Amino acid sequence: MVTNRNTGSALRLALIAVTALSLAACASKPKPSYPTTQPAAPQRPVEAPRPQAPISRPEPVSQAPLPGSERDFVVNIGDRVYFDYDKYSVRTDAGPLLDAQASWLKRFPAVQVRIEGNCDERGTQEYNLALGARRANAIREYLVAHGVEAGRITTVSFGKEKPIDSGSGESADQHNRNARTAIVSGARMQ
Amino acid sequence: MTTFSKRTALAALAALPAAAMFSGAARADIEVNVNRGDVQPLPIALPAFGGGPVGADLAGVIGADLQRSGLFRPLDPASFIDRDLNAAVQPNYPAWQKINAQALLYGQASSVDGRLQVDFRLSDVFAEKELLGQRFASSPENWRRVAHKISDAVYQRLTGEKGYFDTRVVFVAESGARGSKTKRLAIMDQDGANPSYIPAGEGVIMTPRFSSTSQEITYMELRPEGSKIYLLNLETNRRESLGDFKGMVFAPRFSPDGGKVAFSVERGGNSDIFVMDLKNRATTRLTTDPAIDTSPSYSPDGGRIVFNSDRSGSPQLYIMGADGSNPKRITFAAGRYTAPVWSPTGEFIAFTKQTGGDFHIGIMKPDGTDERILTSSYLDEGPAWAPNGRVLLFTRQGAGGGSKLWSVDVTGRILQPMPYPGAGSDPAWSPLLN
Numbered sequence: 267m268v269t270n271r272n273t274g275s276a277l278r279l280a281l282i283a284v285t286a287l288s289l290a291a292c293a294s295k296p297k298p299s300y301p302t303t304q305p306a307a308p309q310r311p312v313e314a315p316r317p318q319a320p321i322s323r324p325e326p327v328s329q330a331p332l333p334g335s336e337r338d339f340v341v342n343i344g345d346r347v348y349f350d351y352d353k354y355s356v357r358t359d360a361g362p363l364l365d366a367q368a369s370w371l372k373r374f375p376a377v378q379v380r381i382e383g384n385c386d387e388r389g390t391q392e393y394n395l396a397l398g399a400r401r402a403n404a405i406r407e408y409l410v411a412h413g414v415e416a417g418r419i420t421t422v423s424f425g426k427e428k429p430i431d432s433g434s435g436e437s438a439d440q441h442n443r444n445a446r447t448a449i450v451s452g453a454r455m456q
Numbered sequence: 457m458t459t460f461s462k463r464t465a466l467a468a469l470a471a472l473p474a475a476a477m478f479s480g481a482a483r484a485d486i487e488v489n490v491n492r493g494d495v496q497p498l499p500i501a502l503p504a505f506g507g508g509p510v511g512a513d514l515a516g517v518i519g520a521d522l523q524r525s526g527l528f529r530p531l532d533p534a535s536f537i538d539r540d541l542n543a544a545v546q547p548n549y550p551a552w553q554k555i556n557a558q559a560l561l562y563g564q565a566s567s568v569d570g571r572l573q574v575d576f577r578l579s580d581v582f583a584e585k586e587l588l589g590q591r592f593a594s595s596p597e598n599w600r601r602v603a604h605k606i607s608d609a610v611y612q613r614l615t616g617e618k619g620y621f622d623t624r625v626v627f628v629a630e631s632g633a634r635g636s637k638t639k640r641l642a643i644m645d646q647d648g649a650n651p652s653y654i655p656a657g658e659g660v661i662m663t664p665r666f667s668s669t670s671q672e673i674t675y676m677e678l679r680p681e682g683s684k685i686y687l688l689n690l691e692t693n694r695r696e697s698l699g700d701f702k703g704m705v706f707a708p709r710f711s712p713d714g715g716k717v718a719f720s721v722e723r724g725g726n727s728d729i730f731v732m733d734l735k736n737r738a739t740t741r742l743t744t745d746p747a748i749d750t751s752p753s754y755s756p757d758g759g760r761i762v763f764n765s766d767r768s769g770s771p772q773l774y775i776m777g778a779d780g781s782n783p784k785r786i787t788f789a790a791g792r793y794t795a796p797v798w799s800p801t802g803e804f805i806a807f808t809k810q811t812g813g814d815f816h817i818g819i820m821k822p823d824g825t826d827e828r829i830l831t832s833s834y835l836d837e838g839p840a841w842a843p844n845g846r847v848l849l850f851t852r853q854g855a856g857g858g859s860k861l862w863s864v865d866v867t868g869r870i871l872q873p874m875p876y877p878g879a880g881s882d883p884a885w886s887p888l889l890n
Contacts, residue, residue, distance in 0.1 A: 352770075354725070380680065382680070387835060387853070388810070388835075389792075389794070389810075390794040390795045390808050390815075390837045390838065391662060391663065391795075391837065391838065391882075392663065392706060392707040392720070392750045392751045392764070392794070392795065393748065393750060393751070393764060393766075393771055393794045393795075395683075395704065395706045395707070395720075395722075395727075395750070396706075396720065396722065396727040396748040396750050397748065399703075399704055399722040399725050399727060400725045400726075400748070402725070403724055403725025404725065406725075407725075421725075422680060422681070422682055422683075422704065423704055423722070424678065425678075427637075427639075427660050427662075427678060428635065429634055429635045430635060431635075432633060432634035432635050432856070433856060434834075434855035434856040435855070448680075
């Protein structure tokens with residue numbers, strides 16, 4: 267097959283343009299006013315500064331998330347919201363993040379997601395599977411109520427099988443009571 | 457861990473009453489009560505059986521079985537005075553009385569036409585009376601099962617209850633760090649011997665349960681795309697799915713006749729209990745409450761189901777007819793009750809109870825009375841009954857630690873880790889092997 271060199275270079279140009287645009291967008295984008303990480307986590311002690319390396323190496327060039335990519339969703343929107351003990355109602359502090367998820371999903375309509383419900387270890391396996399399913403469904407209903415097509419969202423419960431915090435105690439338990447919006451397909455490649 | 461290998465010659469074991477031996481004895485003078493929590497374990501002498509190394513191995517396995525039951529105390533062989541025991545002649549009872557052995561178990565292993573034959577006798581030392589004399593024969597590689605059969609015979613003769621030693625335990629073997637654990641289906645003898653993996657699927661394997669009538673289990677596999685419930689025949693290794701459901705499926709458990717599986721189906725966040733008839737694959741819905749309904753477990757007569765529901769606002773135990781009729785709450789004390797399991801004798805319902813920061817394994821009568829808390833720790837859960845309804849296995853997990861398999865008897869007195877060195881969860885006990 268013969269490739270059209272002109273088309274090839276045009277594409278390359280277009281890609282550069284998109285990258286430049288998204289970099290600009292990121293630079294000017296204000297920080298979200300709502301927490302995109304877990305709420306109410308106690309502060310970890312600040313690490314002591316490490317001694318400077320004798321020879322400074324050039325800083326790696328970090329690529330900003332491409333809008334519509336999975337990384338864009340995780341970094342700029344946030345993929346997890348948190349729940350109270352044995353509860354599945356959407357907390358008020360989760361609202362802004364879920365609103366942003368809904369807006370993002372409406373902006374990138376090819377994206378399909380799976381909501382994964384998770385529980386802490388202060389419950390038994392089967393009950394927690396049921397509780398995680400409730401949490402996943404609560405998030406699904408929220409997103410649907412905010413304009414995301416129901417057919418784009420599936421749910422699953424991991425019960426207490428996939429803790430993100432392997433510690434024990436209320437801090438770890440709080441982290442592990444969550445629902446993650448996982449992108450299954452349709453996101454742009456980074 | 458060893459890799460899975462199909463067990464051989466399960467059916468090749470035969471129990472024959474030895475013709476010349478005393479049989480049909482009235483109940484012994486010595487008696488072991490499995491219901492009392494304050495009993496002293498019965499001192500029993502178990503000299504190495506005759507017949508070479510296998511004779512000593514047999515006595516070792518039997519002694520370990522009886523000791524782990526908590527009802528027997530095998531005596532130190534160094535204290536034995538009578539060194540000339542012979543299955544053909546009466547033991548020197550005064551020599552056994554002198555070391556305060558209440559019971560004496562002795563026997564002889566021999567090889568007959570390439571098969572292992574074991575004769576044994578159980579005596580009441582102070583009554584100077586033989587209580588039991590039997591012969592077992594099997595293929596030589598099955599010698600551990602012969603030992604467990606003898607343990608069962610001794611247990612039954614002295615307690616009046618059926619034993620649970622010639623059984624296996626299916627469980628989930630765990631490896632890896634929390635959060636990224638690998639959970640594989642595994643099986644071992646009830647004393648921890650012969651552990652092996654069972655191919656069961658690439659996902660997270662959870663909640664294996666035995667049929668009470670056959671060497672068949674049901675379990676769930678959890679994957680990111682959803683969950684499935686499987687039936688697996690341990691003799692043929694044949695595995696089949698219960699089918700595809702819209703929503704999650706979990707918490708499978710056989711009916712007592714093995715003909716049905718009750719389980720939870722989740723739709724739109726709501727979990728309800730369904731039952732599938734395995735003959736025609738017809739599925740019937742048993743609960744319709746918008747609350748969580750899960751962990752169904754049948755009564756031994758198949759007529760009722762105990763289950764877990766939070767319809768009152770917190771997880772509690774309920775009993776309904778096997779057709780879903782007349783659900784009735786049975787737990788009212790403070791605490792959160794989950795994971796109920798009806799005992800094979802029908803006498804008790806075991807459960808997991810959460811109070812304050814602790815988890816407990818407990819039992820109660822099926823009407824919810826006479827609650828007895830047997831254990832307490834950071835996280836105890838998932839009781840599973842021995843086939844005689846006297847011992848429970850469960851999972852114990854320390855704060856931030858791995859899961860281990862533990863057992864406790866119905867009195868709560870005999871609490872101990874299973875003799876399995878690895879991390880494990882979700883134990884389930886087989887019925888007595890044939």
